[in-house]
Amino acid sequence: MFSTQGVGVRRGGKMLLEEVNFHAMAGRFTAIIGPNGAGKSTLLKCLSGEITPEQGRVMMEGSPLTSYRSEEIAARRAVLPQVSTLSFPFTLREVVGLGIRSGASAQPIHDPEARITEALHRVGLGYYPDQLYALLSGGEKQRVQLARVLCQVWEPVLDGAPCALFLDEPTSSLDLKHQIDVLNLAQTYAKAGGCVIAVLHDIDLASVYADEVVILKQGRVYATGSPERIIDRPMLKEVYGLTDEMIDLKWKASLVGA
Structure with missing residues (x-):
C-alpha cells in the first residue's frame, strides 16, 4: 500500500536516509526497528508526506504520494507522532474529535460523539471524557492521541481501499499492560484489512506483533522479513x-x- 523507491534524505550535510526501498502491505503490521539515529522516524515522516525526500519517490497504492491532495491523504492515513504538544485547554473529547475533522471529507460519521466515546473506551480512557488533556500523564496523553488517529481512519477499509495507521514509538510512555493494549489495537486494525506501520524500539514487541520487520542501520535498510x-x-x-x-x-x- 505504501512504498518508497530509492529514497534519500539529507539534513545539514548528513544523509539521514540513503537508497531506502520499503514496502508495507494492507492487512499486515510492519515494524521499523533499528538503533537510535538509524532513520526510523525520518522514514515514517517520508511515508506520511511530512517530509519530501531529496531523492527517490514515495508511493501510495502505486501512485506518487505527491499526486494526491492533502485531504485525500488525510482520509487514508493517520499519524501518531512521538510527541504531541497541545497548549490549549482542550478536553479529551475535544482532542479526539480533531481526528474526526481530519478525516471527515471521506469518512462521514452519523454520530460523532458516539465515535469519540468508543475511541476513548478502546484506549481505556472512556471514564472521563471531559477531563482536561493537560492534566493527564504522558502515557495517558499518548493513548488519547491514539484515539484521535483511530477516529481519523476509523474504517480499516474505505470503499474497498485500505487505510493506514502510522505509529511512531506508540509504546514509549506506556506501562507493560498498556503497551500490549495499544499493540493489540494496531494488530486488530491490520487484521481487519488496514495497513499498520510502526516504529518500535522494543525488539520483543516487534517480534510478537509484527508480520514484517524492516531493520534500518545508519539510514539504510539492513534487512527486511519476518521477525x-x-x-x-x-x-x-x-x-x-x-x-x-x-x-x-x-x-x-x-x-x-x-
Missing part, C-alpha cells in the same frame, strides 16, 4: 553493537537464536 527470520544473534551484534553477554542478559536464547 523469526531476521531477528537473531548476528543481527543484534552487527546492528545494535551488542555483545553475547548483553544478549544473554536481556533475551532468552530461544528468542534470538542460539
